Structures are given as structure tokens and as C-alpha cells.
Amino acid sequence: MSSKKGRVTVHSKLTVVPSKQIRPGTTHPLSTLDHAMGLHTLHIIFYYRENLFHSFDLDPLRESLSEVISLYPPVTGRLTRVDNGNWEVKCNDAGVRVIRARVEVTLDEWLRSADGSEERDLTMLEEMPHNPNMWSPFQIQINEFEGGGVAIGLSCSHMHADTTSATLLFKSWTENRRKKPIEHPPFFNPQQALCGRPIPNTHTKSLKYHATMSKASVTTSTATFKFSNSVIQQCLTEVHEDCPNATPFDLLAALFWARVARLKGPKNDSEHSLSICIDFRMQLQLPFGYFGNALHFSVLSLKGGEIGRATLGQVVKLVHGHVLGIEEEEFWTTIDWFESQKGEGGKFAQPFRMYGPELTCISLEHMAVPSGVAGCPATSSLIYASAFDKNNKPVHVSYNVGNVEGEGLIVVMPSSEEGLSRTVMVTLPEKELAELCEDQAIMRLEPTMLLSGKS
Incomplete structure (x- = not known):
């Protein structure tokens, strides 16, 4: 090599x-x-x-x-x-x-x-x-x-x-x-x-994320897991009783959150938290081509012992319910809160790390195009529609965010295979990532490993 x-x-x-x-x-x-x-x-x-x-x-x-x-x-x-x-x-x-x-x-x-x-x-x-x-x-x-x-x-x-x-x-x-x-x-x-409202609201639950920002500094590594359409279908069937309407994002966010929490060890009475980042263009009926940032961060937490005792289906249900339960007011409240932090003359406050300190999971589920939309024969992805000619679509796409610190970053996105296939990029402290790449609960799903430093 x-x-x-x-x-x-x-x-x-x-x-x-x-x-x-x-x-x-x-x-x-x-x-x-x-x-x-x-x-x-x-x-x-x-x-x-x-x-x-x-x-x-x-x-x-x-x-x-x-x-x-x-x-x-x-x-x-x-x-x-x-x-x-x-x-x-x-x-x-x-x-x-x-x-x-x-x-x-x-x-x-x-x-x-x-x-x-x-x-x-x-x-x-x-x-x-x-x-x-x-x-x-x-x-x-x-x-x-x-x-x-x-x-x-x-x-x-x-x-x-x-x-x-x-x-x-x-x-x-x-x-x-x-x-x-x-x-x-x-x-x-x-x-x-996307601007603050004349009568702002700065008191909804999503603001917990922004109110608890802190800094951390560790050496991290990244690995990429690709899961096939058939595997995701099978896993969704397995959790159907707990969460019949689960999405591939719900499943994979829950799986990786639970496995990473296990690696980080018990927290007794403290919480394992997952910061979930979603795009809200559709929820606010913005044009899909809206150019700028239309992201919302919110926190889902479980007591240290609870996540270890919960089944995968139960954690999937929690993630699904959390994402589904984010109402329009939550998006506007976050904008109001940032506006409320302005100083003299209307100057915005100094930015802080949006990705962290909690384990953060980014959903790109909105980039998947369901069957029957825009002439697509099956669920496909806008990401993999970036073809310079009709016979040469991307074979892989990576998303990385710079200057991320804290407990780690998970990105769940559509994959090159049509259907429910998904790619998961995970950035964690080096030791934790090495253990995650050998985790049996993940390896049983037979992911294709990319860009993990292993030949």
C-alpha cells in the first residue's frame, strides 16, 4: 500500500x-x-x-x-x-x-x-x-x-x-x-x-441547546458506514412494533447514539444527550433554493442508565417523536433568541460552536426524494443527482463540518443506492471511533466501510 x-x-x-x-x-x-x-x-x-x-x-x-x-x-x-x-x-x-x-x-x-x-x-x-x-x-x-x-x-x-x-x-x-x-x-x-419577530418568544424547549454551549478539545477521527437498502428495510421491520412510522434517520440516529453512549460509559444520574440538527425549509415553506442557513438544533436527553436498558426500538421511538414534535414556533423562537443577544447598535453576539458540545447528529433526510416525485422511479437523492452527464453520477459524497469540538458528530444522509440505503459519517475521539468500528450491533448490519483508514 x-x-x-x-x-x-x-x-x-x-x-x-x-x-x-x-x-x-x-x-x-x-x-x-x-x-x-x-x-x-x-x-x-x-x-x-x-x-x-x-x-x-x-x-x-x-x-x-x-x-x-x-x-x-x-x-x-x-x-x-x-x-x-x-x-x-x-x-x-x-x-x-x-x-x-x-x-x-x-x-x-x-x-x-x-x-x-x-x-x-x-x-x-x-x-x-x-x-x-x-x-x-x-x-x-x-x-x-x-x-x-x-x-x-x-x-x-x-x-x-x-x-x-x-x-x-x-x-x-x-x-x-x-x-x-x-x-x-x-x-x-x-x-x-428569517428575522426576529416584533414580539419575540425566547422561552421554548429548543433553547436548551444554545444555553448550554461549552468548549472542549480532543483529537478526533472520522469513519464512514454505508448501509444497504435491504438492511435498512429489515431493521425498520424489526422496530416496527415500537415505531411503525420510523424513518431511516430515526433508526440510524438511535443506533449510533445508543452505541456511542455505551462507549462513553455510564453516567449514573447525569444524562446522555443527542443534539439533532434538521433543515426547516419545508416546515417554514421557504423555497427549497433558499440560500443561507436554515438549520435548527434541539436536544434529546436520557438518563445514563436509561439508554443502556432501552431496546433499539424504544430509542428509535424517542428520536422519531422528538423530531416529529418540533413545532414551527421552535424555529422562530431560536431566531428570536439570537436576535435578543444583539448588543449596542444591533451588533450580533460573538458566535459559538453550534456543533457540540453534545454529541450532534445532522439529518439530511430532506435530501431524499420519495417515489413519484419529480419523475423519480424510486426513492432517490438530490445529493446523487449532481451528475455532469447522465452516465456519471457520484459514487460517494462526503459532508464535513470544520471546527467541530465536543463529544462528536454524526451525519446521516442518503446513499448512492436508491431506496432506503443510507450513509453515516461519524466523527469521534480516536479511541471511541476505533471501538465503534468494531461494535457488533453495528457490524451485524454489514456496512461497507469507507474512509476509515483501513485497507
């Missing part, structure tokens, strides 16, 4: 600017929730079996990307401070940084032997400088593997976009490349769409 040291080599950088200029003086103020994500970055990697860019012939790439980013002025702009100290984007058509790199192994070897730390080499995002006027908040890295595979990494400041926004930006690029209409065009209206 090749040495893992330095297997990704960056060899060039360029800037792609939009094909159409925006009106001078256009700005994009960041919303309440955008400011709250200020400590984090977002990194998405799309892996393809074939390299459609013909050994980095970038002319077709530049043309299609240039056309698409013309629809996304905040993507090509630069951050600046307004008079009260809050952030906004100066939409000046400065462009998107594009990085080209080579990987010294094949795609299959990489997926088999790389780990989460090494995968970050595929999505390098320069740290935001003190003065970000020249800093590109969106960067794309095209990584060519030996033998023809390619990984395209999209990195951005989490203040600019959440997982849905970033995914749809990338998907729009692939649609433009195929000369197809943009299915989910961007919608920009942060100040009116």
Missing part, C-alpha cells in the same frame, strides 16, 4: 468569475442564523468514477461554472463589515477560487485506505484573514486520481451557506453543464425570510 503521507498534491490555482456582471453596489446582508455559524466551515466532496474534465481541460469547466455563479452573487462576492460590525457580502463579482490537484492512488484505493483527516486534503479552504476583502469564501478543488477518477471538493464559510444551499449550488453547476434547467434556483431574502 502506498504511504498516506502527502498523497494529494496541489499544482495550480485560478479564479473563475461570473459570466454576467451584477449591478454595482449590490450587497447581501447575512441573516441571524448565518452569523450564528461564524465559527464553522463546510466541506462537501463529490467522488466520480470518471474524470469528465479530460485531464484538466478547464475551458468547459470555467464556462459552465462561470454561468452558474452568475446566479449566485453572494458566492462570488467578498465579506465586509457594516457600520454596526455585522457581516454582509459585497457582491463585486470577485469570483470563486478553483484549485487543481493530483492524488497518487486510484479512487478505489483512496476510499479504502484514506481517513477523515486525509480526506480534508481534498477540500482545502484558506483560513479567513483578519481583513477578508480579498478572501474567496467559496473554493472548489478538483482532484484527479490515478486511473481516471475525480473528486470535486466544495468548501465555504458556513456563514454563507448550509448543507442544502451548498449542495444545490453544486447540483446547479452540473445541471448547467448538461444544458438542463436549474431545478432549484437560489432564493435570496435573508432579512425578510
Whole structure:
């Protein structure tokens, strides 16, 4: 096996600017929730079996990307401070940084032997400088593997976009490349769409998450588990008596929460908590292309002994009931709370880590498209619809959040296989992750292991 040291080599950088200029003086103020994500970055990697860019012939790439980013002025702009100290984007058509790199192994070897730390080499995002006027908040890295595979990494400041926004930006690029209409065009209206209400409410249960933020620092690792459609179907059948309407997210969030809690050991009278992160575009009837952050965090807790005694079906029922029980008022209350933290002149408070300190589980269940919708023959995924041609869909997609500290992060997302198949990315302290990768309750489901550092 090749040495893992330095297997990704960056060899060039360029800037792609939009094909159409925006009106001078256009700005994009960041919303309440955008400011709250200020400590984090977002990194998405799309892996393809074939390299459609013909050994980095970038002319077709530049043309299609240039056309698409013309629809996304905040993507090509630069951050600046307004008079009260809050952030906004100066939409000046400065462009998107594009990085080209080579990987010294094949795609299959990489997926088999790389780990989460090494995968970050595929999505390098320069740290935001003190003065970000020249800093590109969106960067794309095209990584060519030996033998023809390619990984395209999209990195951005989490203040600019959440997982849905970033995914749809990338998907729009692939649609433009195929000369197809943009299915989910961007919608920009942060100040009116998601802002505090004249009569705020800051007293609902979801605020427990934000009120208990703290900091932690440990060395973490990441592993990826892929579960087949048939396995998920079988597991949902097994928990049907406890939770007949369980979703794949309910099942996998409950399974990994219970197994991680076991690894962390008994807490006696203290609680094992799971912070659940969901997208609320549909619940608030926002356009699906709403560009920015539309994420809600809430906490589900069990006494230390209870989670150990509960069956999987019982924990699934708790997760399902918690997610189903999040009402619209909870979303607005969180926005009201962040607005209430403003200081003199309306300046937003300093951001804190949104992912942590509790074990955090992100649901991308809203990215699955059910049967019969938009002509889909079976449950499929908007994530894997990001195809540069009809015969070359992604074989794997990774989602990583930067600057996560605390007890760990779990991401549950649709997989490349249609139906109920799901991919779970888990970031934990190194020792805990090593034990989780050998956990019999998980291994009995025969997951395909990717990017776990094991060859």
C-alpha cells in the first residue's frame, strides 16, 4: 500500500468569475442564523468514477461554472463589515477560487485506505484573514486520481451557506453543464425570510441547546458506514412494533447514539444527550433554493442508565417523536433568541460552536426524494443527482463540518443506492471511533466501510 503521507498534491490555482456582471453596489446582508455559524466551515466532496474534465481541460469547466455563479452573487462576492460590525457580502463579482490537484492512488484505493483527516486534503479552504476583502469564501478543488477518477471538493464559510444551499449550488453547476434547467434556483431574502419577530418568544424547549454551549478539545477521527437498502428495510421491520412510522434517520440516529453512549460509559444520574440538527425549509415553506442557513438544533436527553436498558426500538421511538414534535414556533423562537443577544447598535453576539458540545447528529433526510416525485422511479437523492452527464453520477459524497469540538458528530444522509440505503459519517475521539468500528450491533448490519483508514 502506498504511504498516506502527502498523497494529494496541489499544482495550480485560478479564479473563475461570473459570466454576467451584477449591478454595482449590490450587497447581501447575512441573516441571524448565518452569523450564528461564524465559527464553522463546510466541506462537501463529490467522488466520480470518471474524470469528465479530460485531464484538466478547464475551458468547459470555467464556462459552465462561470454561468452558474452568475446566479449566485453572494458566492462570488467578498465579506465586509457594516457600520454596526455585522457581516454582509459585497457582491463585486470577485469570483470563486478553483484549485487543481493530483492524488497518487486510484479512487478505489483512496476510499479504502484514506481517513477523515486525509480526506480534508481534498477540500482545502484558506483560513479567513483578519481583513477578508480579498478572501474567496467559496473554493472548489478538483482532484484527479490515478486511473481516471475525480473528486470535486466544495468548501465555504458556513456563514454563507448550509448543507442544502451548498449542495444545490453544486447540483446547479452540473445541471448547467448538461444544458438542463436549474431545478432549484437560489432564493435570496435573508432579512425578510428569517428575522426576529416584533414580539419575540425566547422561552421554548429548543433553547436548551444554545444555553448550554461549552468548549472542549480532543483529537478526533472520522469513519464512514454505508448501509444497504435491504438492511435498512429489515431493521425498520424489526422496530416496527415500537415505531411503525420510523424513518431511516430515526433508526440510524438511535443506533449510533445508543452505541456511542455505551462507549462513553455510564453516567449514573447525569444524562446522555443527542443534539439533532434538521433543515426547516419545508416546515417554514421557504423555497427549497433558499440560500443561507436554515438549520435548527434541539436536544434529546436520557438518563445514563436509561439508554443502556432501552431496546433499539424504544430509542428509535424517542428520536422519531422528538423530531416529529418540533413545532414551527421552535424555529422562530431560536431566531428570536439570537436576535435578543444583539448588543449596542444591533451588533450580533460573538458566535459559538453550534456543533457540540453534545454529541450532534445532522439529518439530511430532506435530501431524499420519495417515489413519484419529480419523475423519480424510486426513492432517490438530490445529493446523487449532481451528475455532469447522465452516465456519471457520484459514487460517494462526503459532508464535513470544520471546527467541530465536543463529544462528536454524526451525519446521516442518503446513499448512492436508491431506496432506503443510507450513509453515516461519524466523527469521534480516536479511541471511541476505533471501538465503534468494531461494535457488533453495528457490524451485524454489514456496512461497507469507507474512509476509515483501513485497507
